[in-house]
Ligand SMILES: O=C(O)Cc1cc(O)ccc1O
């Protein structure tokens with residue numbers, strides 16, 4: 511039987527993998543069915559307002575206290591947390607990277623995560639980190655949870671099977687998954703090696719952006735978000751649970767799998783989303799709108815309209831704007847923009863920004879189409895054009911993004927990125943027509 515999901519964003523779901531395992535009418539019966547233990551997992555303070563109050567009730571073979579023995583410190587040196595300042599000497603600049611190579615040595619998900627940037631402060635529960643991952647082996651008896659934030663996974667190559675406490679999620683490139691803070695999970699490869707991007711959100715959870723005058727439909731529609739049905743493994747053999755907690759890693763050895771939730775109900779749960787179900791709304795007469803029209807998920811910061819993180823995509827779409835420079839305009843931004851490319855080409859950078867690669871346009875640093883893209887767009891015949899077979903994305907944050915030493919020193923860093931604007935020539939010649947040759 512394939513993996514099954516329940517549709518909806520932030521619903522109050524209920525699911526059981528054995529008949530009658532989920533109590534009805536109450537959360538904490540004296541003796542739950544099947545001898546299960548009842549346990550609450552709180553994703554918000556008890557007293558959070560209804561709209562942001564998140565918790566689930568899990569009915570499991572063992573309570574979570576049995577899934578942690580004594581902890582000991584362990585290191586994953588390539589996974590960094592904010593604040594992580596001053597560990598490299600690369601000067602400020604607009605930056606771009608080639609794809610992280612797939613590893614030769616056996617590497618699992620935890621070892622394959624390499625942090626590119628950190629922003630804000632994990633302990634202050636504000637900010638984020640951007641990571642790239644590449645790995646070639648599945649976690650077998652190892653499990654993990656991240657107390658520092660929820661994880662947004664964006665595969666670029668290779669499918670992932672995310673076995674979580676609350677069910678199994680399978681994602682391919684073009685899909686994303688969100689694993690809530692504290693959720694225990696294991697990552698398996700579905701076929702070959704995997705590469706992709708991950709955003710770690712230290713702040714308030716991702717939610718759907720308000721649509722304002724767009725109305726009740728389009729952009730990311732709630733029914734296209736999928737939460738897995740309950741699934742468990744009753745596995746008794748030596749296992750390890752790794753934990754990331756305030757930027758440090760710890761491990762505890764247990765004699766069984768912690769993925770033992772037979773039934774659950776609630777609204778704190780992992781989910782996936784297929785980016786091809788995003789219904790973009792854009793310019794149908796003239797001008798290039800702000801990229802916020804392509805926001806899939808937003809993680810608010812407490813200040814209205816000022817996201818801790820916006821997750822934005824640049825999906826296939828028609829370009830029809832008249833008398834308009836159609837690609838992104840030149841830009842300086844108080845928000846900091848980390849971009850990746852899942853497939854195809856990005857219209858502002860047809861060369862150099864390749865699938866699996868990344869770019870960083872940090873707070874107030876100018877960016878925009880390269881000279882080739884500018885030339886092409888200013889000379890283009892403005893008939894309807896479809897941007898096809900493409901999917902770029904952006905993790906945009908209100909906080910400046912600080913490079914890790916890995917990002918600053920890796921061989922994949924392009925040393926000539928800023929040359930892409932070299933050939934933008936002066937067009938001003940004192941005449942109203944300008945020099946558009
Ligand atoms: O290409 C970028 O860096 C992101 C971006 C996209 C867009 O549509 C408008 C401005 C902008 O910076």
Ligand SMILES: [Fe+2]
Nearest residue numbers: 841843847871
């Ligand atoms: Fe920008």
